[in-house]
Each structure stands twice: as C-alpha cells, then as structure tokens.
Amino acid sequence: MTVPEFLFGEARTAAPLLLGWRLQSTIDGQVTEVELTEVEAYSQEDPASHSFGGLRPRNAVMYGSPGRLYVYRSYGMHWCANVVCGPDGMGAAVLLRAGKPLRGAELMTRRRGRVDDLTTGPGNLCQAMGITDEHKGQDLFDSNSALRLMSGQPPASYIATPRVGISKGVDRRWRFVTQA
DNA sequence: TGCTTGATTAACT
DNA sequence: GTTAATCAAGCAC
Numbered sequence: 527m528t529v530p531e532f533l534f535g536e537a538r539t540a541a542p543l544l545l546g547w548r549l550q551s552t553i554d555g556q557v558t559e560v561e562l563t564e565v566e567a568y569s570q571e572d573p574a575s576h577s578f579g580g581l582r583p584r585n586a587v588m589y590g591s592p593g594r595l596y597v598y599r600s601y602g603m604h605w606c607a608n609v610v611c612g613p614d615g616m617g618a619a620v621l622l623r624a625g626k627p628l629r630g631a632e633l634m635t636r637r638r639g640r641v642d643d644l645t646t647g648p649g650n651l652c653q654a655m656g657i658t659d660e661h662k663g664q665d666l667f668d669s670n671s672a673l674r675l676m677s678g679q680p681p682a683s684y685i686a687t688p689r690v691g692i693s694k695g696v697d698r699r700w701r702f703v704t705q706a
Numbered sequence: 707t708g709c710t711t712g713a714t715t716a717a718c719t
Numbered sequence: 720g721t722t723a724a725t726c727a728a729g730c731a732c
Contacts, residue, residue, distance in 0.1 A: 566713070574713070576728095584728065601714045602726035608713090621713055640716095649714050691713055 527667045527676070529593035533611045537567035537618040540611040542702040544620055546680040548628065549666075551655040551673050556633055558655050560625030560645050561678055563704040566689045568608070570617040573694035577617025587663045588617045595673055597652070597662040604649030607657050609666060609675065623648050623690070623701070681705060 532543045542565070550559040568575035568588075576598065577588040587596040588610055596608040596619050612618035624646045627634055634644045634654035645651045652658070657673065666675040681704040689701045 568713070576713080582728090598713080599725095599727070601712060601724085603724065604714050606713060623713085643715095647714070689713070693712085 527669065529591075529667050530677070533592040533609070534613050535611065537569045537611050537620055538698075538700050540609075541565045541567035541620045541700065542684055542686070543680075544609060544622075545684050545702060545704045546678045548676045548678045549622065549625060549655070549673065550629075550676060551657065553656045553672055556630065558630030558633055559628040560651070560655065561628055562622060562625050563681075564622075564624035564646075565702050566621040566623055567698075567700040567702075568619050568621060569612075572698065572700075574689065574692040574698075575617070575619075575695075577619070581617065585617060588619045589615060590663070593665060593667045593675070595657075595661055595664045595666055597657060597659055599659070600649060605652040605658050606648040607652050607655075607661075607673075621648060622651060625651055627654075 532540050547562050570577045576585045581589045591614050592611045594610045596610050600606050607622045608619035610619045635641050638654050645654045661673050664671045664673050683705045684702050686699045687701045
C-alpha cells in the first residue's frame with residue numbers, strides 16, 4: 527500500500543477525502559478498527575495549527591512525509607492523532623476526531639472503561655485504539671506498523687463546519703463530518 | 707525559572 | 720452550565 531495522492535495536497539483538500547477510510551490498530555496482537563467519520567484540517571498558515579510559526583522539534587513530524595502519524599498530548603491527559611499531509615517540508619495534518627467502531631469494540635470498551643462514546647472525540651478515539659506518544663511518526667501505510675490506514679467506503683455526503691476547541695483561525699470551516 | 711494556556715473529557719451543581 | 724484533572728510547549732521575566 528502506497529500513500530494516496532491526495533495526502534500530498536493541502537490539508538483542507540485531503541481532510542474530507544479521509545472520511546470513510548479505516549484506521550486499524552494492532553497492539554499486543556489485539557486489533558481495533560474504526561471508520562473515520564469526523565476530521566479537522568490544520569495547515570502551516572493556520573494560527574490554530576501546531577505547525578504555525580515554522581519547524582520546531584515538537585511539530586517536526588507534521589513537516590515530514592505525508593501518510594505518517596502525528597500524536598500530541600492535549601490538556602495534559604489526552605492523546606490526539608493526526609494524519610500528516612502535504613509534501614516533505616510542508617507542515618500540515620488532519621486531526622482524527624471521531625470514528626465508527628468496526629472491530630474490537632469489546633477491547634475499546636475495556637480501554638475506555640465505559641460502553642458509550644467509545645470513539646467520539648479525539649482523546650477518546652486515541653484511548654479506545656490505544657494510540658500514544660510511542661506511535662508518533664509511524665508510517666500509516668506500512669504493513670508492519672501498529673497503526674494502519676486503509677481505504678474504505680466514502681460517505682454519501684458530509685458537512686463542513688468551524689473547528690472545535692480553538693481560539694484562533696475560527697473563521698475557517700475545516701471540520702468535516704460524515705452525514706449518515 | 708516561573709506562569710499561562712490549551713486541536714479535552716467527565717463529573718459535578 | 721461549570722469546573723477539576725494534569726502537563727508540556729511557549730512565553731514572560
């Protein structure tokens with residue numbers, strides 16, 4: 527599996543195309559898989575983005591090759607997962623905010639400690655799939671990776687809304703949500 | 707070296 | 720509707 531062409535483009539263009547793709551995690555031989563239903567785009571010129579202001583150690587993965595995983599800690603207690611996009615040298619990524627459980631729902635329930643809201647919200651999604659700092663920079667299209675991205679069924683339709691939880695760049699409608 | 711602020715969530719009142 | 724939990728990056732001193 528090679529990195530799809532659209533991931534070499536801008537985040538705002540790539541983000542909606544990721545809807546319907548499947549994210550699979552294999553940790554300790556246990557598999558969980560979701561179909562992406564909610565994403566947000568972050569680009570280099572975007573004051574809300576971690577890549578804003580140039581290349582720094584923390585955001586180096588965002589400036590690397592597309593198709594890799596960028597993970598960061600949010601509010602000191604949650605992990606958030608992004609798919610890096612744009613060519614090498616461009617700091618852009620797509621935040622994975624929510625998905626629909628396809629496999630390993632029972633494991634997700636155990637990891638989350640609850641049965642509802644398994645994979646809604648970026649922090650919850652990571653917790654359910656066991657994504658942490660140690661997966662940062664992984665190639666999502668390498669069959670040896672713990673985290674893998676696979677094509678799926680594109681949604682019949684989706685909507686674009688303002689992004690959640692940010693204070694800058696709020697005018698951009700770069701959040702994309704699958705419509706049932 | 708110290709203070710402030712989050713690409714959040716869940717448990718309160 | 721409000722707030723605690725919890726920590727590292729970023730900025731002010």
